[in-house]
Amino acid sequence: MADTNPFPGENNTGHFWDDNLRELKNPPPRWWMIAFWLSLAWWVLYGLLYPMWPTPPWKLDETDQEFTQGMLDWSSIKEFERGMAQVEEVRAEYDQRIAAMSAEEILDDPGLLQYTLASSKVLFGDYCAACHGSGGQGNPGYPVLADNDWLYGGTLSKIIETITGGRKGNMIAHEKILSEQEVDTLANFVVNLSKGQPGSEEAWALFRGKGCTGCHGAEATGVIATLPNGSIVTVGAANLTDTLWRFRPGGYESAKHTILYGVNQTGVEQTRNAVMPAFGGAGSAEGRLDAEQIKKLAVYVHELGGGQ
């Protein structure tokens, strides 16, 4: 370091090496430094206002680490919880009105119907879609809910009954009851009915004679009787006269299989499976849905496209 400054007035630091190698002072502009200190102050302020400083005990995993709470008491999870509480508040108003109404009344209220359909979509996804498909389009072995073919009736009260208590189809296996010839006749008969053809006299005679009418009805429509108030009585047997098949892909082989091995027959290895569990009775050991949820779900299913 030199005793005298050989470059006076140059704004240097006074440090010299090798006569003329020196360090100059060229500080950032004052406004820049002010901005710098202000941003530091902001950092401290931010740390006081928001959760920022980790607090002991120290955790290796950041997600487990506790932080200071911040004077504003804000955190993203608290904001999320507040938002959810608001949503619940809005929903509660609708849910209270729905609770006081029957499923039929909901259908007549466009606003509430809209809310019911929107809010039941999740319920349907959670409890129904695994078997019936996300849009009620069905799956092999599981009925389509979007069409207008109902085994147990497509009115709101029937749908509620189905969801609450579940359903279990029952058709005896005919492999030991009917001859091969008779099974062939009946399978062809069912195929013809589904194509809109009347079916031969011989086949109708066999159909009635073997007791099929007991479940499928005298007209093979799945309806045993129609009550004076218009509602129908069924045991869940398929309507054989429509174009839809309970067990896909449908057609001769499907029909033959069902006739031979029946539905839900114990001891029959190739029997059809057709069980819907009961979803009602929330609170009990196996109960899953409460009456309100079932009511909303029934409306949802009814409105999938084929409700009666």
Place this chain on the structure above:
Amino acid sequence: MLSRSKSSPSMCMSWAAVNRRVVEPVDDLYADAEHWQVNAGDETIHAKRLPGRWRRIKWLASSVWLIFFLGPYVRWDGRQAVLFDIPSRQYHLFGATVLPQDFWMLSLLLLFFAILLAVATALAGRVYCGFFCFQTVWTDVFTWIEEWLEGDPRTRRQLDRAPWSAQKLRIKSLKHLLWLLIGFATGWSFVAWFYGIFPLWRDFFTGQANGVVYSFVALFTVGTYVLAGWLREQVCFWLCPYARIQGVMLDRSTLVPAYDLLRGEPRGRLRKDAEPESDPHGDCIDCNQCVAVCPTGIDIRAGQQEGCITCALCIDACDSIMDKVGRPRGLIRYASLDEIEGQPARPLLLSVRVWLYLAILLLSVVGIGYGFSTLTSIELKVLHERSPLFVQMSDGSIQNQYTLKVLNKANVDLTAHITATSPVPMEVKGVEDALSVKHGEVTPMRVFVRIEREHLSGTSLPIFFTAEGQFPDGTPVRAERESAFFAPAP
């Protein structure tokens, strides 16, 4: 910062010889560059104000910003003519109401302004910076107030240096108070475009406006005060991206305020005894007035440079001097670099770039015009249900489900009737009742369409939905949307 000025000396040379041969020429380089300095705002630039043609044009251009302050008071149909109502997602532009759905027009508007900036820059340099930019205009007004209170630049510098006195405190505090007031008016007017000017008058001073309003007014007050009062040309130098972008859009044929160096050089001070014929000097008398009036503190005679916002005030200054010394005006004038260097000036309108800019400009204007001319009061959207795409019903017919969404952009409620048409007969369920659509809302409805198997020849056919309604004043509205009907392969 280290100033390296020494190359490694060979050991056989004496140190003094090295000093002479190596160091001295380098020190000369320092001396060369000594005049250059970074304008980092260490020293406040007190620019001189001179009357003149460009000064008048500048005030005229600045006055465009009065729209910003007075615009919110303009009424239309019983409400504020231009109101960006963010909470209800409605943007009123005189008679038209723009909803977020129409925001593709905003992108065209942004494109329009971006290209306008480009075309203006290609033609006349940073004309936006010099005449219209809020930073320029607000700084101009702020320094005008400063001059009014503190006097001309020399007095101002003296006042800055003078020790604090009661008078200095009075003048300075009045100045800062006025600056803050303008800042407040700026924030106030900005918020008024979003909040409504009359609600703002009603709510602001009674503490009933929301926190966002107060925050924005505070932000703009402080921002205006700091940017126009303290940072000034530093914003153009160091903060503004436009300034940098515009710099690269100039070329040799762009008109910019330029110093005619062929005519002006060699510059020299005017001497009374010099004979005009024997005077070796050019027209520039080196009076430095062009530098004195420059709001960014540059010397235009050094040529185009990043600090020049092309405000043309140096042209006024130079012209007034040329008038005084009896030489023709235009030593500093709007001219292209080609023209200044005595080369034939290529007409700007022959430049491909300018035509390209203009084409894009036209395209975006046409797009915006189309958008506004086709703004409808209602909009119909049709969502075809995809899960399942179609359902076979018990009688063999095929059913499709649609969700129709009717958006009512008007400010009154509406009742809409939905109809559907297709090339084949069909049964439509869900449209029997009229749909009541609240204003400013989207109302959904589900529609089922069923078509008999015998009418279906392919896997899809077109289907048209129409929403029709009538406003209370009898104006009919109508919206259409095409969708498709899907069926399994026959």
